[in-house]
Amino acid sequence: MPFIDQFTELAPVNLLVNIIDVLLVWFVLYKVITLIKGTKAVQLLKGIFVIIIVQMLTDVFGLDTLFWIMEEVTNWAFLAIIIIFQPELRRALEQLGRGKLFARTILQEAEEQNRLIEAMKKSIIYMAKRRIGALISIERETGLNEYIETGIPMNSITTSELLINIFIPNTPLHDGAVIMQKNQIAAAACYLPLSESPFISKELGTRHRAALGISEVTDAITIIVSEETGAISLTSNGDLHRDLSIEEFETRLRKAWFGPEPELVNSSIWTWRGKKNG
Incomplete structure (x- = not known):
């Protein structure tokens, strides 16, 4: 709607929307961290960060072969994450279905x-x-x-x-x-x-x-x-x-x-x- 578009273009409104957006992202990340805390997923996440750091270093030092290997690994990372974190993702979806993921009385x-x-x-x-x-x-x-x-x-x-x-x-x-x-x-x-x-x-x-x-x-x-x-x-x-x-x-x-x-x-x-x- 043109009226709403003009209204949201105002600087204070944009600032408020951006703040809410950032807060929502941090809230979701916090819930994800609390969900996997104390599970093997924490150690697996550390492994993923190591792979990312190695890929950055290979790019900086010009190690083309190792960089290509790391790039192939990261290209399949999304599918690997779904497979590796299957128990945690299943538990999160079950809790979401029961309405217990984001709130508990x-x-x-x-x-x-x-x-x-x-x-x-x-x-x-x-x-x-x-x-x-x-x-x-x-x-x-x-x-x-x-x-x-x-x-x-x-x-x-x-x-x-x-x-x-x-x-x-x-x-x-x-x-x-x-x-x-x-x-x-x-x-x-x-x-x-x-x-x-x-x-x-x-x-x-x-x-x-x-x-x-x-x-x-x-x-x-x-x-x-x-x-x-x-x-x-x-x-x-x-x-x-x-x-x-x-x-x-x-x-x-x-x-x-x-x-x-x-x-x-x-x-x-x-x-x-x-x-x-x-």
């Missing part, structure tokens, strides 16, 4: 957080009563893929029954740590770095040293159930909280994992409150 997030906390609490209570040793590390901002690769991949939805079965003595997966990513058990029987701090109490065993070690090099939260006493401990940011009651454990875990706790007021309004550190 506070209610949905709170329900999932409560489900994870309840699953963790139920499994810890069971194992603590029976003195079943356990070591569970929860990924936060710092990726734990380096340690996940040392264990047995699982990629399973977190449930209390699965956690309990993993740590039952004399089973193939009980020795080592479980590492969780978001709402999934990424791997079991993983090796964590042991803390080398000279100030650790001599009475602490390998599980506690591993929990402290991973908390010193990452921001992961790690839960320990003592095999000797059944005591519950938790590490975060290099600090060890020992002999926690189940109420203290739940409070510390929720605060460290999710931050302020959502609270439903009048069945329709959500507010946020911070629980006191137990």
Whole structure:
């Protein structure tokens, strides 16, 4: 329409449209990055960047044969990306179809957080009563893929029954740590770095040293159930909280994992409150 065309040619309108355009592009890129974060797609993207850099260098230094090879590789890159990233693209399309790719309500997030906390609490209570040793590390901002690769991949939805079965003595997966990513058990029987701090109490065993070690090099939260006493401990940011009651454990875990706790007021309004550190 001529009138609209004349209106959009105005400088302030063009500026606003360009700003919105850039913001939308950054938002889509952010969602794509969060979608592939913690997957093998991140490593594959690094490989693609290496190929692009090599192609630029071959052009600069006049390496014609290598440049031709890199050019052929990049010409087929689009098809290769579709094939390589097929699981991630499928998951993105499924989420888009369910309307969950770009938005998730506070209610949905709170329900999932409560489900994870309840699953963790139920499994810890069971194992603590029976003195079943356990070591569970929860990924936060710092990726734990380096340690996940040392264990047995699982990629399973977190449930209390699965956690309990993993740590039952004399089973193939009980020795080592479980590492969780978001709402999934990424791997079991993983090796964590042991803390080398000279100030650790001599009475602490390998599980506690591993929990402290991973908390010193990452921001992961790690839960320990003592095999000797059944005591519950938790590490975060290099600090060890020992002999926690189940109420203290739940409070510390929720605060460290999710931050302020959502609270439903009048069945329709959500507010946020911070629980006191137990």
